[in-house]
Amino acid sequence: MKTKVQHRVVGAVLATSVAVATTAMMLAAPAWAHHSFAAYNMEVTKVFTGVVTRVNPDANHLQIFFAPMNEERKNVIRGEDGKPIIWAVEMAGSAQAAKEGISVNTFPPGTIFSMALHPLRDGRPAGTRGREGVIFKCPGRKPPAPGKHCDSVEGHTQYGTGSLPPEKKE
Amino acid sequence: MDLASIVDSIYASGAAEWMRTSVKAMPIVEAIHVMAAATVFGTVLVVDLRLLGFPSTQRPFTRVSGELLKWTWAAFVVAVITGGLMFAANAPTYYVNTAFRLKMLALLGAGLNMAVFHTITCRTIRAWDQGVPAPLAGRIAGAASILIWVTLIFLARWIGFTKGYNFDVPQDVNLDFTF
Numbered sequence: 001m002k003t004k005v006q007h008r009v010v011g012a013v014l015a016t017s018v019a020v021a022t023t024a025m026m027l028a029a030p031a032w033a034h035h036s037f038a039a040y041n042m043e044v045t046k047v048f049t050g051v052v053t054r055v056n057p058d059a060n061h062l063q064i065f066f067a068p069m070n071e072e073r074k075n076v077i078r079g080e081d082g083k084p085i086i087w088a089v090e091m092a093g094s095a096q097a098a099k100e101g102i103s104v105n106t107f108p109p110g111t112i113f114s115m116a117l118h119p120l121r122d123g124r125p126a127g128t129r130g131r132e133g134v135i136f137k138c139p140g141r142k143p144p145a146p147g148k149h150c151d152s153v154e155g156h157t158q159y160g161t162g163s164l165p166p167e168k169k170e
Numbered sequence: 171m172d173l174a175s176i177v178d179s180i181y182a183s184g185a186a187e188w189m190r191t192s193v194k195a196m197p198i199v200e201a202i203h204v205m206a207a208a209t210v211f212g213t214v215l216v217v218d219l220r221l222l223g224f225p226s227t228q229r230p231f232t233r234v235s236g237e238l239l240k241w242t243w244a245a246f247v248v249a250v251i252t253g254g255l256m257f258a259a260n261a262p263t264y265y266v267n268t269a270f271r272l273k274m275l276a277l278l279g280a281g282l283n284m285a286v287f288h289t290i291t292c293r294t295i296r297a298w299d300q301g302v303p304a305p306l307a308g309r310i311a312g313a314a315s316i317l318i319w320v321t322l323i324f325l326a327r328w329i330g331f332t333k334g335y336n337f338d339v340p341q342d343v344n345l346d347f348t349f
Contacts, residue, residue, distance in 0.1 A: 053340065053343050053345070054339070056263055056333075057190045057260055058260060059196045065336075076345050084339065094191070099191075103191065109340065126335055
């Protein structure tokens with residue numbers, strides 16, 4: 001009998017703990033919880049207009065992989081081997097990005113978009129959008145005019161506030 | 171339908187979309203997954219240690235396993251459901267992740283080890299249930315189980331740190347265009 005009572009007490013304690021923890025998580029305001037930007041050179045800003053190749057909706061950091069377009073905005077840039085050069089821009093987790101409207105559904109392959117990023121320090125072709133970097137998506141498959149970005153195309157969609165920053169070298 | 175197509179279907183499901191777009195879903199599901207995994211490992215470990223004779227062989231093996239393995243199975247079901255939801259959220263990325271594949275292989279190994287133990291080694295359970303060491307096959311099964319589950323836990327944590335950057339362009343994406 002005592003054992004049954006003990007089991008019930010342990011069960012009640014466990015159930016209460018789970019309920020309290022779950023409630024706390026439900027009530028917690030979603031916060032920008034990036035661990036650190038130390039991996040990125042925040043002093044450098046690169047501005048791209050590119051074509052989405054893939055979105056990785058990672059729970060911690062959503063990544064958009066894209067092929068940067070040339071200045072004429074006619075093709076994607078290719079390396080010496082003829083293969084497209086691919087970059088990635090990272091941002092908040094997939095759920096927070098979805099709240100902004102950025103997801104695998106709204107950025108399917110082929111989407112043309114413009115954004116600024118701070119590149120990785122290790123030289124790999126990827127960077128962070130930063131805290132609130134603005135992103136502009138071109139309407140349909142309509143690229144901007146030569147040298148321009150999606151914010152100049154009529155009917156563009158904007159994610160975030162402000163305007164694209166100027167390029168900044170170290 | 172090949173495996174890649176099945177993965178794509180899972181990725182396109184409503185549950186996957188919910189996991190990707192809900193700020194609360196992933197942390198809650200992940201927390202439950204961790205608790206379930208801890209219960210699975212904790213209960214399995216006690217049974218495995220009993221097979222190895224720790225802390226003693228006085229408590230009947232059938233009693234130890236009978237009391238604990240029902241919790242193992244209940245927690246395993248919870249772990250599979252929550253793990254499935256986490257997988258669905260980003261299925262194509264997990265599918266090609268080496269650590270994830272090795273984890274699934276370890277899970278299969280744990281299942282095979284358990285199946286062999288229960289169907290073959292346990293036939294002689296009356297002879298070693300209490301007071302005597304388990305046969306060599308039983309002790310090997312216990313040691314192998316601990317090794318596999320510890321490996322599996324390391325692989326599970328490894329997944330989160332090996333997703334990295336996959337710059338490969340999917341085959342169905344065409345970049346040979348001119349505007």
